[in-house]
Amino acid sequence: RKEVEQDPGPFNVPEGATVAFNCTYSNSASQSFFWYRQDCRKEPKLLMSVYSSGNEDGRFTAQLNRASQYISLLIRDSKLSDSATYLCVVNQAGTALIFGKGTTLSVSS
Amino acid sequence: NAGVTQTPKFRILKIGQSMTLQCAQDMNHNYMYWYRQDPGMGLKLIYYSVGAGITDKGEVPNGYNVSRSTTEDFPLRLELAAPSQTSVYFCASSYSSRTDTQYFGPGTRLTVL
Numbered sequence: 001r002k003e004v005e006q007d008p009g010p011f012n013v014p015e016g017a018t019v020a021f022n023c024t025y026s027n028s029a030s031q032s033f034f035w036y037r038q039d040c041r042k043e044p045k046l047l048m049s050v051y052s053s054g055n056e057d058g059r060f061t062a063q064l065n066r067a068s069q070y071i072s073l074l075i076r077d078s079k080l081s082d083s084a085t086y087l088c089v090v091n092q093a094g095t096a097l098i099f100g101k102g103t104t105l106s107v108s109s
Numbered sequence: 110n111a112g113v114t115q116t117p118k119f120r121i122l123k124i125g126q127s128m129t130l131q132c133a134q135d136m137n138h139n140y141m142y143w144y145r146q147d148p149g150m151g152l153k154l155i156y157y158s159v160g161a162g163i164t165d166k167g168e169v170p171n172g173y174n175v176s177r178s179t180t181e182d183f184p185l186r187l188e189l190a191a192p193s194q195t196s197v198y199f200c201a202s203s204y205s206s207r208t209d210t211q212y213f214g215p216g217t218r219l220t221v222l
Contacts, residue, residue, distance in 0.1 A: 004151070032208050043199055043213035044152070087151070091208040096167075099144075099152040 003027065004090050004100040012106045017078045021103045023071040023088030032091040033064055035073050037084045038102065044087055047073075078107045111135055113214035115200050121220045122190040130185040130217050132200030140203045141183040142167075142211065143175065145196040152199065157207065158183055190221045 005024045013019050025033075033050035048055065050062040050071055061074040071088055088100040116131045134141065139160050144152040144167075154167030158177040172194060174186040183202075187194060198217045203209035 008149070034210070043215050045213070046210050049210070096154065096207050097211060101149065101151040 003092065003098045004088055006086075006088050006100040006103045008101060008103060010104040010106050012108065013078055015078055015080060015107055015109050017107075018074065018076045019078060019105060020075075021073045021086055021088075021105075023073075023090075023100055025069050025071070025088075025090045025098075027090070027092055028066075028069060030069075030090045030092060033062075033071050034089040034097075035060075035062055035071075036087040036089055036099070038087055039084045044099075047086070075105075078105075080107050080109060083107045113200055113202055113212055115198075115214035115217050117217060118215065119218045121222060122187075123222060124190060124192065126190050127186070127188050128190070130187070130198055130200075130219075132183045132185065132214060133181050134183075134200075134202040134212075134214075135181065136202060136204070136212065137180065138202035138204050138212075139180070140205070140207060140209070141177065142201045142203075143173070143183070143185045144199045144201065145169065145194075146199060146216075147196050155185065155198075159207075187219075192221050195219060195221045 035047040036044040037047045038044040054063040059076045063072045085102040085104045087102045092098045113134045142157045143155040153169045156175040158164045200214040201211040203211045
């Protein structure tokens with residue numbers, strides 16, 4: 001099982017749609033989790049951390065299921081500007097961050 | 110506060126040439142990292158540093174060297190460039206641990222022909 005797995009997509013959705021991305025991780029000792037956003041030909045930037053109780057930032061909601069080793073990101077009311085690649089990032093047992101390959105989202109008008 | 114800066118933005122090398130990718134941060138972060146990102150692939154850690162004078166290998170260190178003489182700077186050296194080193198290179202930094210939020214520079218696009 002790969003350390004961090006994501007559906008590569010692409011996810012093509014119209015403006016206003018709700019879209020969800022999933023991510024699974026293999027190391028049950030992982031302790032911290034993040035979603036990063038990467039625009040085309042740009043550097044990754046932190047979108048949000050993922051907390052055990054789940055957390056929300058505007059239109060974005062992140063959830064963690066430790067039992068299933070699963071993280072999700074929900075985007076509501078998609079905007080054209082949400083088009084990007086979303087990277088799932090997991091702390092590998094306190095030693096390093098492991099980056100998933102990313103899920104590509106394309107929002108169209 | 111510029112954050113993490115990288116130079117050059119683009120570079121084309123011939124096989125066997127050498128070059129240094131520059132990285133600097135002005136956030137007084139202790140930890141710095143070099144990653145490479147190939148098309149459709151995740152970020153792979155090349156080297157990292159936990160402070161001035163201390164560096165360690167990441168997942169894909171072969172063909173690269175680093176040094177950390179100051180807190181601010183973390184250059185990556187490519188010796189004897191090979192086509193397999195064609196990639197986008199990102200430098201990143203974090204404040205207090207390898208699992209903290211990492212802040213990335215804009216990247217260097219390197220092509221080896």
